[in-house]
Amino acid sequence: MDDFGRLLGERIRSFRKRKGLSQEELAHRATFSTSFISDIERGIKSPTMESMYKISTALDISLEELFIKFQPIKKTPEGELVDSIIRKVNNLPMKELQSVNSILELLVNFRAR
Structure with a gap:
């Protein structure tokens, strides 16, 4: 998968861990299989907008938060x-x-x- 899919998966994993959820718990809340969540987090599968909405709802975050990226910091x-x-x-x-x-x-x- 492309860099976008990999980065999106990393952000989902990061939010999931911050919330203290396992992949199984997130999958249950979002009504997906654990393997589907795992594949998204590893950048293997690309979620649809509907899937991203379900995941963001299960994580109690907005869709926008999934796409916010840190601004690059000058290399000082x-x-x-x-x-x-x-x-x-x-x-x-x-x-x-x-x-x-x-x-x-x-x-x-x-x-x-």
Whole structure:
């Protein structure tokens, strides 16, 4: 499959993991087989718009969120560090993302004093 299908599959996997769902749970919620979800996530199958709608509904996100892509960050030392942070937190479950966010808020608030 093309890069778009692979990237879409990666985004679906990322959202699924953030929500703490297994492929089986997502498949059940979206009324698909587990193998179909697996094939989409690996970029083997290309979902229809209806399938993407069912998946986004099962993930409790909008269709638009599936297609939003991070803006490229300039390759400065700061940009490289931001890229590194994003890669590290990208597939964390929601609970862990909330913890990371709380820690970042504490750091930002402390620095603002």
